[in-house]
Amino acid sequence: MRAGMAAKPSARELGLCTGTVRAYLIRCGGIRPDPRRRAAGRLSLVEREEISRGLAAGESLRVIAAGLGRAPSTVCREVNANGGRRRYRAARADVSAWSRATRPKACKLASRPVLRAVVEAKLTQRWSPQQIAGWLKLTFPDRPEMQVSHESIYRTLFVQSRGALRKELTRYLRTGRVVRRPKGVRLPDGRGGRPNTLHISERPAEAEDRAVPGHWEGDLVFGKNMSPVATLVERKTRFLMLVGLPRGDHRADAVADALAAAITTLPAQLAKSLTWDLGHEMAQHQRLTIQTGVQVYFCDPKSPWQRGSNENANGLLRQYLPRRLDFRALTQADLDLIAAELNGRPRQTLGFKTPSQALAEALR
Incomplete structure (x- = not known):
């Protein structure tokens, strides 16, 4: 796990339950931090022994410093902090320096x-x-x-x-x-490709570099009993829209119609393209394009990172829509309130402006 493996694959390697591994990790307080190391620029024990020998031989501090390749002021501070010329001892000075370095x-x-x-x-x-x-x-x-x-x-x-x-x-x-x-x-999820799709590499350059607003990324998030909600994130401003699906129906035609109803409420300059993964719910992408004029592009298999803004938004959304919640109990008004709260939170990638502020500036 210190090398970067998550709890689930670690448990598989050990033949244990994931919950067992996580519970043990919590009891231990997490991954143990790396042991303390001496900074590269600090005096080593060997150098302190050379200082001690030079002092015993009656050499000046400048001569000792030149032999070590150190500044005379470094050697002077070291000697004065550890008893002076007569009482300086290398081992005791090294232990004292290591203790002082903790600086609580x-x-x-x-x-x-x-x-x-x-x-x-x-x-x-x-x-x-x-x-x-x-x-x-x-x-x-x-x-x-x-x-x-x-x-x-x-x-x-x-x-x-x-x-x-x-x-x-x-x-x-x-x-x-x-x-x-x-x-x-992250382990691959095994989803395959879809026929008759436009690849993400064919997406306009203005969508790739986030130069203008109107290019969106989308996905479905699921709750209890596979109840879905569609998420749409604008690439330039990170503005989020949540789209409820009637009766939790996530078949391709229902998803296309629900997304079309939401996209048609947008100004024309905010409805240019949509990037989706290779899920079966977007099999009717041509239907969506006909209804809205928005061209749909698809990521590579097992590459959700290609629509990273949406993946990040989905992670933030789990604070409000956890997997244990049945999303069919929520109305569109409930989803709009959640989206409004997320759009009012500052984002580091926007210079700690909110998505709502960024969208207003882009439209102006």
Whole structure:
């Protein structure tokens, strides 16, 4: 897992249940961090022994430094910090330097209650730590005490001994996980190709470089009992639309009609192309093109990353539409409220503007 393998393939290799592996990982506190290493520019034990020999031989600090290829000031500070010329000992100096290098510091969120309150409020609004860190930098550019890195927020959430953020705030994270882990390896899903399709390489150049708005990426997300919702993400602005499917019907003709009804509500300059994966629900893509004039392009097999904006949006959407929820119980008004909240969240790729702001600027 430290090498990058996810929990599921790791469990397969061991012949264990995935839940067993994950439970064990949580009990252990996640993947063990890499051991401490001496920085390349620091003095080594061998160099300290040379310093000790030179001092015993009565050499000057400049001569010792020249023999080591170090600055005289480096050797001077080393000797003065460890007893001076008469009391300097290499082994004791090396142990002392290693101990001082740990430099334990108080957690920033624990020592600044105002900053902690702001971070907690944004977490409960389902902002990611990276979004919070970027927003704080834009909102308080001249107040470093009101800025914190996203890594500090994650560490404070996952390591409760830091004593700042409450553990239960992890439920507001998109993934909901309670430990840090390496990035997993996504396994292929085995979906095949579709006939009579236009390949993504034939998509216009303006869609590829996100130069103008109007080029969309789409997919279906499924809930309990295979209840689907269609997602559409505009490539330039990351603006999200959610389309409910009547009675949870995700057959190709029903999907084409539902998408056509949603796309025809858009201004003409926002309806240019649609990129989809090779799912069977888009078998009636020609029907959609006839109804809307939007040309549909398809990704390579097993290549969801080719419509990465949509994949990212689907991940964010799981905070609101978890797999255990039956989406057929939701109305289009419910889906519109969820889309509005996501479109009001700042995005790093937009310079921490919201998709709604980016879309308004693009239309102007």
